[in-house]
Amino acid sequence: MASQATRNKNRLSITRFLPIMSWLPNYQRIWLRGDVLAGLTVLALLIPEGMAYAEIAGMPPQTAFYAAPIGLLMYAIFGTSRQLVVAVSAAIATMSAAAIGPLAASGSPEYAALTAGLAILAGLVSIFAGLFKLGRIASFFSESVLAGFVTGLALTIAIKQVPKLFGLEGGAGNFWERLYEIIIHLNETHLLTLVVGLFSIALIFLLEHRFHKLPAALIVMVLGIILSSLFAFEALGIKVVGDIPAGLAPPILPSLALDQWLLLIPAALGLALVNFAEAYGPARNFSAKHSYEISANQELVGLGAANLGAGFFQGFSIGSSLSKSAANDRAGAKTPVALIVCAFLTIFVALFFTPLFAPLPEAVLAAVVVVAITGMIKVKAIRRLYHLNRMDFTLAIVAIFGVLTFEALQGLMIAVILSLLALVWRASQSKLSVLGREPGRLIFSDNRWHPDNHTIPGLMILRPDEGLFFANADALRNEIITLVDSAQPPVKVVLLDLEMSNQLDVPSMDMLVELHEELVNRNIDMWLSRLHGPVRRALERGNFFQKINLKNVRPRNLDSMLEYLTADIIDGFEDIEVVRDGLKMTQDVIEKLLTNPTEERREVLENYHQKLAEMLKATKLNSIK
Incomplete structure (x- = not known):
């Protein structure tokens, strides 16, 4: 008996740290079809979005194929959600670029090493937070501030894609500085690039709304590659992605000095916080929908393990994707086998198919990003805040302008400080x-x-x-x-x-x-x-x-x-009223117990009921006010 209890305790400890052991031994064959289909569905979204988000992070497109497979596998092993997809994330890629941009030139080996180092540190922060049971860190964000922060990130991502859509040179600085640069250089727009970009956006929206089961982004990307090859887009002045090396990167620890690691710590803390805040809500929704339990602390470990792997394999910071998670769920994913299928298919694409992406117009990738981040712009949520609570609405608007004006990491600090100030302000109001x-x-x-x-x-x-x-x-x-x-x-x-x-x-x-x-x-x-x-x-x-x-x-x-x-001596009959109400409540309880009692209990209850009725009659008042 004792040995059985010990084995059960050991099994529980293993499944708590390795959630894959809670479902894999009981995996049912009838789930396989749905999981494989879901894996293919996620792959169709991951390829175009991964390449686009890699560029948002300031990294070459092929690094998406380094980061995504290991991230998917690590989350499948250590995460507790069975439908959440942890791979590439526009918000996390934007924060990564904001942190590394001031430290190194984009495209340089130092930039790539710092980006991978940031992913490793963010992963370690998340893992330690999970091990020390700090799953409540998501409460640092109020829902209103998070809506504003994510909306600000989405607008920042969008403004960075506009030059690629118009065929302009990308600017620098915050949202307003980039917007100003675009406006004063509009006369330099490359019309063919603009046509390709706008056509791609329109086609993605059309396919998503009319044929929502089709992988719209992948279809548009393939079409862009075909048209670019047939009509020599690059010769017409339309920028293309160019050669993408085939294969995978080996796992290595980025070669960074101690002071460089220390410089990355604040950004790693912020990135881990946002990553968890974005992932936990959808994970909780999926668990409620499919009736299983998730652990906030183990989710931190799963997200951390995914980022740790992405960094070691020379990728960039990754996070959850609501669009890919929703598609995974709709396609019938029952377990993280869908993520494992997607990971191995992504590896297969990286090994044999990346040279085919060379003619892909950058405007098409920009279109994929613009459409993908429309779901991050929380117009409906912010409008709801306006109608329900003006303070929450104000916090959301301030968070938006904080991100637009001070970039992602400074905007994050503003958002967290706003959340804490709002908490203190509300609690300080004497109620x-x-x-x-x-x-x-x-x-x-x-x-x-x-x-x-x-x-x-x-x-x-x-x-x-x-x-x-x-x-x-x-x-x-x-x-x-x-x-x-x-x-x-x-x-x-x-x-x-x-x-x-x-x-x-x-x-x-x-x-x-x-x-x-x-x-x-x-x-x-x-x-x-x-x-x-x-x-x-x-x-x-x-x-x-x-x-x-x-x-x-x-x-x-x-x-x-x-x-x-x-x-005390009380004027009136409040003391008798209290006695009467107590007797009446007891009588009500007895009447409920009399609805279906045993014969033995019925006699006792009826006796009590009769005595209570007599007592109530004795305490009856002619007038109680």
């Missing part, structure tokens, strides 16, 4: 509920939403609706004193419900001490209820219970209310 007892029940709720609630003269029950901490402590104290001073009849006891506070910092403990002193000066007692363990321990360490009698600290508001009723 205080005045609680009353709901009619006919022994539970308490906010009087604003339940105006018929019963309140007891002299007892004010207050609940801070955010956790107490340094940013909201003073505002809450001031609001409590204002409510107490304006209350009629005068308050005798303030009962503070601290259910929403999971812990207390020093400023919030100091606030409670000061509030107690101010209430004592007004001849008002201060009681506490619903303290979580960490809050109680913090107050004990701060000697707060030397100032407030421990008998005035109770687990429930009901306990405190009953203590108040027994300790």
Whole structure:
């Protein structure tokens, strides 16, 4: 028995770190057709997008064939989502280029080494974050700020493709500087290049909307290669991709000095954060749709392993792709076997077919990128923010302009800082509920939403609706004193419900001490209820219970209310009303139990029911207000 338990524990540990072992031993043959078809579908998207995104990263097109296969294989082994595709990503490629651009010239060996080094470091950051169970790092982004950040990245990617569509020399700088360069050089547009680019965009959109099951980008890319070969596009002044070496790159550690590795750390941290923030949402959706569990921490490990492999094989940073993941799911992928199939097919293409891509017009690749990133422009999501919450909308707009003005990495820092500031701002707004007892029940709720609630003269029950901490402590104290001073009849006891506070910092403990002193000066007692363990321990360490009698600290508001009723003379019949409502709730429970009881239980329950009915009759009031 013990050995069996040990084996189960060991198996669980293995599957936790190697999720492939949770599904591969139980793989069913009927899944194979869907997985192979899905792998082919992803390949059809990966080839054109991979080459295009490699150029976004400032790398040669062939490096997509170095990064993607190992990334797919590593995620299939270490990732927990069975439909998510981790290969090339426009957003991650853009961030990579933004980080490496200031450090080396694009196309140089140093640039390639730094790009691979960044992928390795980002992978290590992600792996260590997963091993140390930091899966909550995605919460550094609010959804509104992430929508704005991704939209800003999409516009930045688009503006970088415009010169390729118009046959212009690419500019430099941020979005606005590049836009200005394009505008002042529009008279230099190469018309044939523009026609090829616009025709490619239109054809991709047409195929995707009319024949959505066809690989539109791949079809347009093949058509571009054929037309370019037949009509000698390069001789007509249309830029083409040129020779792409066949084969794969061997795994090596980039030859970088220590100071170069250190320079890449900030970018690696940001890249790992964005990578996880982008991947975890779709992964969670797929797991809910197909009824299996994923692990946030293991997803970090899977994404990190994919980037680690991409860097060692002389590629560039990679991430999840929502479009390819959605296509993978629609094609019938049941397991990551689809990723393994796609990885080996990509290797096959890299070994034998890359010379065929030489005549491919760059305008076609730019068109593939422009169409691919349209899904990153979150117009609908931002419009929804405008209608639902103007602060979230403002955060999204500021994040967009931060990315457009300061490039991707600086925009990332702005987005994270905005998220944290928004969190602190919202939590610092004093939100205080005045609680009353709901009619006919022994539970308490906010009087604003339940105006018929019963309140007891002299007892004010207050609940801070955010956790107490340094940013909201003073505002809450001031609001409590204002409510107490304006209350009629005068308050005798303030009962503070601290259910929403999971812990207390020093400023919030100091606030409670000061509030107690101010209430004592007004001849008002201060009681506490619903303290979580960490809050109680913090107050004990701060000697707060030397100032407030421990008998005035109770687990429930009901306990405190009953203590108040027994300790004071109350005008009216609120004490009898509480008894009556308690009896009625007990009677309701018994009536539900009587719907289908055993004969033995029926007799006991009916006896209780009769006695309760007699007690209720005895406590019946002619008028309760």
